[in-house]
Amino acid sequence: MNNRITSLFGIEYPIIQAGMIWASGWRLASAVSNAGGLGILGAGSMYPHILREHIQKCKAATDKPFGVNLPLLYPDIDQHVKIIREEGVKIVFTSAGNPKTWTPVLKAAGITVVHVVSSSKFALKSQEAGVDAVVAEGFEAGGHNGREETTTMVLIPAVRDAVTIPLIAAGGIADGRAMAAAFALGAEGVQVGSRFVATPEASSHLHFKEAVLKAQEGDTLLSLKKLAPVRLLRNAFYDAVREAEAGGASAEAMQSLLGRGRAKKGMFEGELEEGELEIGQVSALIKEITPAADVVKEIWDGFNATRARLAGL
Structure with a gap:
């Protein structure tokens, strides 16, 4: 073309x-x-x-x-x-x-x-x-x-x-x-x-790739809206974010929950529960x-x- x-x-x-x-x-x-x-x-x-x-x-x-x-x-x-x-x-x-x-x-x-x-x-x-x-x-x-x-x-x-x-x-x-x-x-x-x-x-880590293959419709959701909205695969970290957001946590509290290096931990190091797993709906x-x-x-x-x-x- x-x-x-x-x-x-x-x-x-x-x-x-x-x-x-x-x-x-x-x-x-x-x-x-x-x-x-x-x-x-x-x-x-x-x-x-x-x-x-x-x-x-x-x-x-x-x-x-x-x-x-x-x-x-x-x-x-x-x-x-x-x-x-x-x-x-x-x-x-x-x-x-x-x-x-x-x-x-x-x-x-x-x-x-x-x-x-x-x-x-x-x-x-x-x-x-x-x-x-x-x-x-x-x-x-x-x-x-x-x-x-x-x-x-x-x-x-x-x-x-x-x-x-x-x-x-x-x-x-x-x-x-x-x-x-x-x-x-x-x-x-x-x-x-x-x-x-x-x-x-x-x-990205093989564990993350395998998690992507297992994803179903509805397994990714937009979160961390008080910081910078990001689409994440459901896991223990996402559940903690959802609970904090439902409780009206401040941006400062959400930043503390996110911490540092969480995306690396999830996508590069393969920590599937506590890591940040960024992937699209098309997964x-x-x-x-x-x-x-x-x-x-x-x-x-x-x-x-x-x-x-x-x-x-």
Whole structure:
């Protein structure tokens, strides 16, 4: 396919792997890029020197384009940007912050900038900030989520009507059927997160991957709304959060309950009860651990099969 997304990134398929914390290291990013999609390193769980190491290893593992996901609220953001520029990274996806702050800096270095949004309002602000494209991420998505709680089915056409720049859909997309639906709503590419967690190349712990495979409908819920809303898989930690929220706990109390390193404990170290397990609603549709290249192919083949089926109606 040749469209604005494939042209913008220089990739074969408009399929982007999300830059998820504790899952998106160089092995996953390079595998997706080598398969024709766009692999993304998740800098949100990396110290600056670790990010540099993953960039260098990704460059050694693929000669295809790849990018870095950069949460703008990260405390070492200036060091991350410095490393990204020094290592010659050409694509950056920013999130969790104001795109006006760093977009000019990144663009001045010749970097293609994409910002993740949860509303048409923020999509328009991103366009005004000069980003090259936006990812519109619906309420179904895993991890940190928008307070608007707008579903992908509503969000994508709303953003498409609001902006003229290229649009990537995210949230609840794990196969070709969902990709075709996103394109019908106005997207020109898709960003896939949860499905790539269940791959051998993802750096997340095997116990977490196996928990994803066991997830059923309703097993993920949005929580920690007094801090930053995040979609979590049900476990003992989630139950403690739910009890605290029902009791009217303050933001300070919720922060104390969350503590430090809980996401690492759950997703990277495999502590399934006391860890924070971030995954999307679409985990209910994921039934096996599959190599990343096969995931790209399955999504692309499913997308074309769905297009053919719809054309015959």
